[in-house]
Amino acid sequence: MAEQTQGAVPLSAVIADAATGVALALRGEGDPYALSGMLRHEDALTPAAVRVLGADALAPYAVEHRAAPAGADDEAVVRQALMAYPPGDGASEVSLWSYRGLVEAAHAFLPGGGRPWPPAPEAGTAWVGDSPWPKLSHRVSQLAALALPGLASGLAEQLAARTDDLSRGFVRAVRRRDWPQAAGVGRWLARLPDVPRTLGLDSGLAFVAQMGGADPRVALHVAAARRFYGRGG
Secondary structure (H helix, E strand, C coil): CCCCEECCEEHHHHHHHHHHHHHHHHCCCCCCCCHHHHCCCCCCCHHHHHHHHHHHHHHHHHHHHCCCCCCCCHHHHHHHHHHHCCCCCCCCHHHHHHHHHHHHHHHHHCCHHHCCCCCCCCCCCHHHHHCCHHHHHHHHHHCHHHHCCCCCHHHHHHHHHHHHHHHHHHHHHHHCCCHHHHHHHHHHHHHCCCCCHHHCHHHHHHHHHHHHCCCHHHHHHHHHHHHHHCCCC
16 A cells, blocks of 8 residues: 555554554553544545554454443444455455454454444465465564454464464564564464474563564554563563
8 A cells, every 4th residue: 555645644654653552552551542533534544544554453452352432433444444445356365364354353343333344355374384484474474463362263273383484584583673574473473372482482572672662563563462462571
């Protein structure tokens, strides 16, 4: 999705502000979280921002299945994003899984008001077994929002067989100072079973937070790993 502007505000800034709000909510800080209070459906950049954040736009509601505050119109915000940016013909697996994850999160964390959500597209997992570990790590980091509890269970089952390769990807990303990739892969590893103890995931995630936490999405991934899986300090 190309970066757009509304006045002087680029899409990247809107996404960064929203990611910061999600991270604060996951840490139990700031005002009570409401997606529609942070990203209003009448703002032109909101659908794109929600589509980029994916399931993470609703991550605070996964904390003890917390409900949106009274008066919040989160359903309208999510429906707008799903309608505006469905995956087109020939969409990548990352795009398909990201969209599917947002649909799954809407089913899990929003009441729906009796109206059906758009159908979740079929998304394959063959790439999990076929991809060399560097490419696998890159894709997994792009899908870090799906590491929320209960989402993308089929994908999680496939990734569980490649924890050694993802651990290699995590170490490589840290050594390359690629904090977004390290945080995304580390967040998935926090969810997966049988991660090698020799990896030192907790200290590794803490280091990623220290070095790359100025990036709001890095901070979000580490906050999610801590909140939902108790990893990273």
